[in-house]
Amino acid sequence: MSADPLPPPSPSPAPGRTTVRTAAVIPAAGRGVRLGPGAPKALRALGGTPMLIHAVRAMADSRAVSLVVVVAPPDGAAEVKSLLESHALPDRTDFLVVPGGESRQESVKLGLDALPPGYDIVLVHDAARPLVPVDTVDAVIEAVRDGAPAVVPALPLADTVKQVAPAGPDEPEPVVATPDRSLLRAVQTPQGFDRAALVRAHETVKDDVTDDASMVEQLGLTVVTVPGHEEAFKVTRPLDLVLAEAVLARRRLNDGF
Ligand SMILES: Nc1ccn([C@@H]2O[C@H](COP(=O)(O)OP(=O)(O)OP(=O)(O)O)[C@@H](O)[C@H]2O)c(=O)n1
Ligand SMILES: C[C@](O)(CO)[C@H](O)COP(=O)(O)O
Numbered sequence: 503m504s505a506d507p508l509p510p511p512s513p514s515p516a517p518g519r520t521t522v523r524t525a526a527v528i529p530a531a532g533r534g535v536r537l538g539p540g541a542p543k544a545l546r547a548l549g550g551t552p553m554l555i556h557a558v559r560a561m562a563d564s565r566a567v568s569l570v571v572v573v574a575p576p577d578g579a580a581e582v583k584s585l586l587e588s589h590a591l592p593d594r595t596d597f598l599v600v601p602g603g604e605s606r607q608e609s610v611k612l613g614l615d616a617l618p619p620g621y622d623i624v625l626v627h628d629a630a631r632p633l634v635p636v637d638t639v640d641a642v643i644e645a646v647r648d649g650a651p652a653v654v655p656a657l658p659l660a661d662t663v664k665q666v667a668p669a670g671p672d673e674p675e676p677v678v679a680t681p682d683r684s685l686l687r688a689v690q691t692p693q694g695f696d697r698a699a700l701v702r703a704h705e706t707v708k709d710d711v712t713d714d715a716s717m718v719e720q721l722g723l724t725v726v727t728v729p730g731h732e733e734a735f736k737v738t739r740p741l742d743l744v745l746a747e748a749v750l751a752r753r754r755l756n757d758g759f
Contacts, residue, residue, distance in 0.1 A: 524643055525569040525621035526561035526692060527613035530554050530629035531576060531602020536738050542575045543737065544629035545585075549750040553737060554582065555589045556632030556750075561625065561692065562595040563636040566643045569621060570595055572629075573602040573613040610714060611704045617697070623647065624700050626714045627692035633749055634692065634734035641728040642694035651699040652718040655730035656687035689713060690730040699723055 534543025544554040554572065561567050574582035579601045586597050600616045602609035610626055617624065623646050625639070638655050645653040662683055666675040693715050703717035711717055715725045737746050 522623060522647065523568055523621045524564075524566045524623040524625065525571060525617055526567050526625040526627055527571045527573065527610060527617070528554070528557055528561065528627050528629050529573045529602060529606050529609040529613065530557070530582070531573050531609045532606065532630070533575075534630075537743065538740055542578060544575070545578070545581070546743075548632055548737075548743070548746050549754070551589070552585060553632045553746075554629045555585065557627060557629045557634075558586065558591065558597070560632065560634045560636065561627055561639065562592045564639045564643065565594075566623075566640065567625065568595060569598065569618075571598045571600065571613045571616055573609040574599050576601045576603070605710065607704075607711060607714075607717075614701060614704060622697050624695050624697045625692035626695070626700075628736060630736045630738065631691050631734050632737065633746060633753075634690070635731050638690075638728075638731045638734055639692055642692055645726060645728050646694040646696060650694075650726045651696045651723040652715045652725040653694040654689040654713070654715045654725060654727050655691070655693075655734060656689045656727035657730040657732070659683050659686050659688055687727060688730070689715065689727070690734045690736070 530544035532543055537543050540546055545552050548556055558570055558572065561570050572582055572586065579599050583599045586599065598616055600612055603612055623643060625642065642653045642655060663681055663686060664677045665679040665681060667678050669675045693713060695714065695718065699718055699721065700714060703714065703721055707717040707720050719725050733749055735742065737743055
């Protein structure tokens with residue numbers, strides 16, 4: 503069961519002010535090499551439905567999200583369009599599909615470039631995190647509305663973390679440090695942004711990065727965390743898919759279908 507959804511964004515805008523609208527960009531153009539051979543990861547089935555459709559529904563479940571931009575595998579935009587058309591999605595949400603790029607970073611940029619004017623808050627959500635609960639999505643949006651330029655859902659780490667130094671191919675890696683775990687977080691998506699900050703980050707930062715918030719950090723802007731959720735894990739390796747199937751089966755049992 504999900505909690506009460508957020509009210510529509512800015513239900514009573516001040517005179518002369520327009521409503522703040524939120525869009526979600528879903529990079530879904532990866533191959534899923536770590537998951538093993540098969541269709542592009544976003545199109546693989548979870549509970550009989552493509553993982554991407556779960557991720558799209560997770561964004562559209564938030565009443566604040568009125569547009570979802572899906573960044574499809576470069577040769578799969580037509581297939582993704584027809585998938586979206588053939589699955590039930592909320593009428594109040596618009597959808598756009600654009601072809602993706604070589605890296606996640608490039609795919610997000612292509613999604614951002616396709617975003618029409620009028621969306622001032624942007625979520626970036628991995629297709630590979632199909633089970634993020636709507637409460638987490640809403641918490642991210644709320645924190646951006648409260649003024650944070652960038653927001654990441656984050657969880658404390660369960661394992662102790664070691665920093666190692668590079669070693670030769672058959673050498674054991676030497677441990678060089680044990681960072682204070684209490685100050686480390688594993689971050690998830692959707693990450694939420696003030697659109698102007700995210701666009702500037704993508705135009706300015708040229709390093710390869712693994713998430714969008716780190717690009718905003720490089721601009722010197724504040725990035726804050728909200729509590730993440732265990733079920734927002736990323737389907738990366740085969741065991742993650744087993745866990746995702748189990749979580750979905752439990753949800754369906756609890757929902758009575
Ligand atoms: N060129 C790329 C690479 C990744 N992604 C997307 O970025 C998200 C997170 O990436 P990851 O889990 O690393 O997916 P893959 O790149 O597909 O996985 P792998 O590295 O195992 O190939 C996924 O939704 C993936 O589809 C993308 O849109 N474009
Ligand atoms: C964006 C991300 O999901 C945050 O944890 C992650 O950095 C993506 O990493 P990947 O190696 O591209 O899966």
